[in-house]
Amino acid sequence: MAGNTSADLSLMREFNESLVLNLIRQTGRISRTDIASHTHLSRSTVSSIVNDLLAANLVCEVGTGHSRGGRRPIMIEFNGQAGYVIGVDLGATHLMVLLSDLEAQAVVRVASPFVVEEGPKLGLERIAQAIEQALQEAGLGMERIFGVGIGVPGPLDFATGKPIFPPIMPGWHDTPIRERLRERLNKPVYLDNDANLGAIGEYWWGGGRGARNVAFIKVGTGIGCGLIIEGQIYRGEIGSAGEIGHTVIDEDGPPCRCGSAGCLETLAAAPAILHVAAEADPALASNGKLTILDLIEAAQDGHLLSRRLFAQAGRRIGTALTSLVNLLNPGIIVIGGGVARAGPFLLDPLRETVQQRALPVAVQGTRIVESQLGADAIAIGAVTTVLRELFSGPDLAVPTRPHVAVSQESLNPMS
Ligand SMILES: [Zn+2]
Incomplete structure (x- = not known):
């Protein structure tokens, strides 16, 4: 078992390194002494870990802190440009x-x-x-x-x-x-x-800060939803959770590319809004292909049809979100994607619909806000996913569950 012991020691060492590194990241600036007292690691272990982190350029020494008697301590800072x-x-x-x-x-x-x-x-x-x-x-x-x-x-x-x-x-x-x-x-x-x-980006850095249960709604060519439940992303059994765009909100509505009909997406996503706008007012598309940004500008310039279409889309999204609020009682719903740039033209009717229709107990603690990261939300969420993997350290407690494809064989316990 000697081999195991050394493997465990190196794992422990790796774990302590990520513990120290994360503490330095979170505090911004900290001395070796304070690292030792926060982590309950020995001073010599901390010194040796900090030396390794300095050698890897992941932290740097930045001047001196306040003395509590004796020498002023050298402060350690995370190097965000290490990679x-x-x-x-x-x-x-x-x-x-x-x-x-x-x-x-x-x-x-x-x-x-x-x-x-x-x-x-x-x-x-x-x-x-x-x-x-x-x-x-x-x-x-x-x-x-x-x-x-x-x-x-x-x-x-x-x-x-x-x-x-x-x-x-x-x-x-x-x-x-x-x-x-x-x-x-x-x-x-x-x-x-x-x-x-988008949900991960807004939860960590944007409009979703301050709640443990957050939904991010992306309204663009399609309508998608990312869910953070109790601080964790919720993907569902396979990974398809959050397909709110395919919630049926009009039984007799138009066919959807998913095979169903009357889905939210066919009534409130960008192509649906643009289709109605171009038909009702051909002058809107006189400069070529009408885009959602054109329509937002028209609404801001007082174009009533554009305002009505964003309001209608907002009410329809609000109807779907009413079910989400009743079901999950989120603290914050962040509305993002290209269509969300319509701001109050979309969001005011959306909020009103949810306020009027959701159960009072479910909606009283829910805030509906516009995306703070805007066009960066998804890319910043992607960056965050990589950073979380980088800094999570060895996962000692929760082994990753192997993904098992459901087949007749795997359903038969005797095979
Ligand atoms: Zn659909």
């Missing part, structure tokens, strides 16, 4: 690559139009190129990158990193996005649903 992380927001019509430091501060953004319908072969190539462009603009080599997080606009199998019949990503079903990019970039890659990442 970088990339967050990718892959949308139906846009691609954004955000390069951030280790404190989730954006360094470079590369945004471009994107056509998800062109399929994965071209799409993955475009992602890799945009990442290379971001590195070039930041003047950094790939060796400075710790990992890449990616958000995709559809349901996926979180364990395998593959989209599962994503309605707005035709041709991407079962594509091993995570593996392909891992091979291409030679870095750890994390894949998640875009709304989940």
